[in-house]
Amino acid sequence: MNLTIGDVAKRIGLPAKTIRYYEEIGLVDPLRDSNGYRVFRDSDLHKLTFLGRARALGFTINDCRTLLALYEDETRASSDVKAVAQKHLADIEAKITDLQAMHATLSHLAQECSGDGRPDCPILKGLSGG
Amino acid sequence: MNLTIGDVAKRIGLPAKTIRYYEEIGLVDPLRDSNGYRVFRDSDLHKLTFLGRARALGFTINDCRTLLALYEDETRASSDVKAVAQKHLADIEAKITDLQAMHATLSHLAQECSGDGRPDCPILKGLSGG
DNA sequence: GTAGGGCTTCCTGTCACTGGAAGGTCAAGG
DNA sequence: CCTTGACCTTCCAGTGACAGGAAGCCCTAC
Helix, strand or coil: CCCCHHHHHHHHCCCHHHHHHHHHCCCCCCEECCCCCEECCHHHHHHHHHHHHHHHCCCCHHHHHHHHHHHHCCCCCHHHHHHHHHHHHHHHHHHHHHHHHHHHHHHHHHHHCCCCCCCCCHHHHHHHCC | CCCCHHHHHHHHCCCHHHHHHHHHCCCCCCEECCCCCEECCHHHHHHHHHHHHHHHCCCCHHHHHHHHHHHHCCCCCHHHHHHHHHHHHHHHHHHHHHHHHHHHHHHHHHHHCCCCCCCCCHHHHHHHCC
16 A cells, blocks of 8 residues: 555655645646556655755755755765755844844843833833834 | 935945835835936935844844834833844854754764765765665 | 936736635435 | 535635836936
């Protein structure tokens, strides 16, 4: 018995919709049964697992495409993989820095806000440029 | 002389496109000159400044709409503002936590990758489930 | 009068899906 | 044999917050 897309979805932990989408954009290419249902080979399952993990680490679909190509290429240089990873690590670090700055500013404002029934509010003052 | 949208954009630090978009979704409502050009009052400039800062702190457009309404409402309770801010702070914290987890996992994998010309790569192994 | 820059609207594209409609397929139960 | 319900299929629209670009009007300077 072939695994249907629902079975694969459960096994991999990705929604069926997402798997169809990955096929549509050419990340996987499952076979078809005579009834039109998708047929997933082991290689498809491996790719989908790979994609699920890469996406969970925050790689873009474009990065995933690159990484998947490297994954499939037995003659790859690990430096190519590492370069993609390090670029992504730098992006993550930049995002964390941004978020921490936002958090610092906003928590400072919130701390000064009494948060009661009165209209006076340092948060709004801060936002309006006060 | 009225300020045109380009002048306002420079002054506030938002692209003109963004200001038009904010008008389209009802966040601001500038007047119009006889030639069709937008005319920005002081109150429009204040609102746009407010929006720019709120967006820079990561508030969604929907939150901005709420905050702007509170900003305009002289009878607001500061607790309402603070609630929005604290919800957003919690979201920021969650995002930072997620990003830090991704960073930890990926930097660990990257550290083990030699990054040379050989095909052997712990990053790909980690992604494929190894 | 013409060249340029800015303004206007409108339409499309981005990213990575998600939701939903319309219709085909399959196994189980009556 | 028929139905029911849970699958599967495709296709279309919407999300958030804009950005890019085309076509055409306006205004100033030379």
